[in-house]
Amino acid sequence: xxxxxxxxxxxxxxxxxxxxxxxxxxxxxxxxxxxxxxxxxxxxxxxxxxxxxxxxxxxxxxxxxxxxxxxxxxxxxxxxxxxxxxxxxxxxxxxxxxxxxxxxxxxxxxxxxxx
Amino acid sequence: xxxxxxxxxxxxxxxxxxxxxxxxxxxxxxxxxxxxxxxxxxxxxxxxxxxxxxxxxxxxxxxxxxxxxxxxxxxxxxxxxxxxxxxxxxxxxxxxxxxxxxxxxxxxxxxxxxxxxxxxxxxxxxxxxxxxxxxxxxxxxxxxxxxxxxxxxxxxxxxxxxxxxxxxxxxxxxxxxxxxxxxxxxxxxxxxxxxxxxxxxxxxxxxxxxxxxxxxxxxxxxxxxxxxxxxxxxxxxxxxxxxxxxxxxxxxxxxxxxxxxxxxxxxxxxxxxxxxxxxxxxxxxxxxxxxxxxxxxxxxxxxxxxxxxxxxxxxxxxxxxxxxxxx
Numbered sequence: 001x002x003x004x005x006x007x008x009x010x011x012x013x014x015x016x017x018x019x020x021x022x023x024x025x026x027x028x029x030x031x032x033x034x035x036x037x038x039x040x041x042x043x044x045x046x047x048x049x050x051x052x053x054x055x056x057x058x059x060x061x062x063x064x065x066x067x068x069x070x071x072x073x074x075x076x077x078x079x080x081x082x083x084x085x086x087x088x089x090x091x092x093x094x095x096x097x098x099x100x101x102x103x104x105x106x107x108x109x110x111x112x113x114x115x
Numbered sequence: 116x117x118x119x120x121x122x123x124x125x126x127x128x129x130x131x132x133x134x135x136x137x138x139x140x141x142x143x144x145x146x147x148x149x150x151x152x153x154x155x156x157x158x159x160x161x162x163x164x165x166x167x168x169x170x171x172x173x174x175x176x177x178x179x180x181x182x183x184x185x186x187x188x189x190x191x192x193x194x195x196x197x198x199x200x201x202x203x204x205x206x207x208x209x210x211x212x213x214x215x216x217x218x219x220x221x222x223x224x225x226x227x228x229x230x231x232x233x234x235x236x237x238x239x240x241x242x243x244x245x246x247x248x249x250x251x252x253x254x255x256x257x258x259x260x261x262x263x264x265x266x267x268x269x270x271x272x273x274x275x276x277x278x279x280x281x282x283x284x285x286x287x288x289x290x291x292x293x294x295x296x297x298x299x300x301x302x303x304x305x306x307x308x309x310x311x312x313x314x315x316x317x318x319x320x321x322x323x324x325x326x327x328x329x330x331x332x333x334x335x336x337x338x339x340x341x342x343x344x345x346x347x348x349x350x351x352x353x354x355x356x357x358x359x360x361x362x363x364x365x366x367x368x369x370x371x372x373x374x375x376x377x378x379x380x381x382x383x384x385x386x387x388x389x390x391x392x393x394x395x396x397x398x399x400x401x402x403x404x405x406x407x408x409x410x411x412x413x414x415x416x417x418x419x420x421x422x423x424x425x426x427x428x429x430x431x432x433x434x435x436x437x438x439x440x441x442x
Binding site: 023069 | 132133177178179182352373375392393394395396397435436439440441442
């Protein structure tokens with residue numbers, strides 16, 4: 001049984017995550033259970049495998065291990081500064097996390113002829 | 116023979132972050148077979164139901180996404196013919212007088228340059244020509260592929276030679292790409308490569324998406340408007356039927372494969388589908404059904420009032436990931 005850690009999400013609340021679990025997946029479960037009430041919107045969940053970049057976050061405090069993360073979203077300098085794709089990290093200690101998502105790059109414009 | 120020129124999707128080359136994890140996913144879970152590994156480390160895969168040498172190429176890289184998609188043409192001389200047509204397309208545009216709206220729009224088309232890839236650059240393949248379409252995606256054409264095992268028998272063929280496994284993918288079916296300049300992409304594919312537009316989504320501010328076919332499937336390649344060029348939304352594998360889609364869903368749950376949406380159905384193409392992700396975050400689709408498209412069929416059009424149904428027919432609303440999650 002992997003040890004359990006607390007993931008504190010800035011401005012949103014806390015979730016529990018095992019050392020064998022992707023942090024983002026633990027946050028998804030917590031949100032499904034009605035926790036993380038401070039989140040302004042649904043968690044930024046994309047591929048959950050380190051490729052698409054939507055769950056980009058900064059680990060402000062704590063240790064983690066990680067699987068490969070696309071360099072298109074986390075450069076070597078970013079990585080050194082604690083930026084991660086939260087789906088690709090596993091906690092080694094309690095973590096303090098701040099989401100730093102990229103701007104949504106696509107949207108559908110609303111019809112303009114409302115009148 | 117009615118079917119000439121571009122015959123069908125041939126292969127797609129994907130970038131993966133972790134090669135062993137990718138090979139396990141595509142062989143054990145999706146149900147493909149590894150044909151060979153190249154000297155440069157690229158891995159070549161196929162379905163046992165495909166004759167040609169390979170249909171999926173995996174390249175280890177630092178970012179996920181797609182390198183190129185290639186279509187097979189009928190004859191070697193088609194490569195010369197398409198090279199000439201691509202060259203003339205650029206020149207014809209350059210010489211047009213920009214005297215009305217259509218021509219002004221066409222004058223914005225940039226010339227598309229063709230390059231050559233020698234036979235053998237990928238094992239089992241003949242020479243290829245390649246070019247980048249205005250959405251930023253590299254497209255290649257080739258005429259020859261060796262066959263490789265496993266493959267179907269041609270004399271008294273059984274339904275399968277080798278028991279299907281995993282999700283039982285029967286072939287690489289199509290890809291959906293995200294990028295800019297959809298009108299230019301549509302014009303190029305239809306006027307130069309002789310594709311047809313089977314279906315499209317029109318929004319008040321222009322074209323959101325196009326589904327293009329070179330044969331009788333509802334789509335062989337599709338594009339969604341997106342500001343960043345060259346992005347991959349998904350690579351799709353053909354399954355036999357709805358029951359196979361259910362079997363794929365069982366595998367996705369059993370092996371904790373990251374899921375996006377489904378099983379569900381597309382209004383566009385009518386395909387039964389699941390979107391999920393490979394271990395590098397590239398979206399995969401398993402796809403069954405879809406209508407037959409004949410070249411004289413009109414283009415089916417969806418507008419902003421039914422856009423949810425067009426993509427996810429049962430949910431009738433786009434999920435958050437559809438327009439934003441790409442590699």
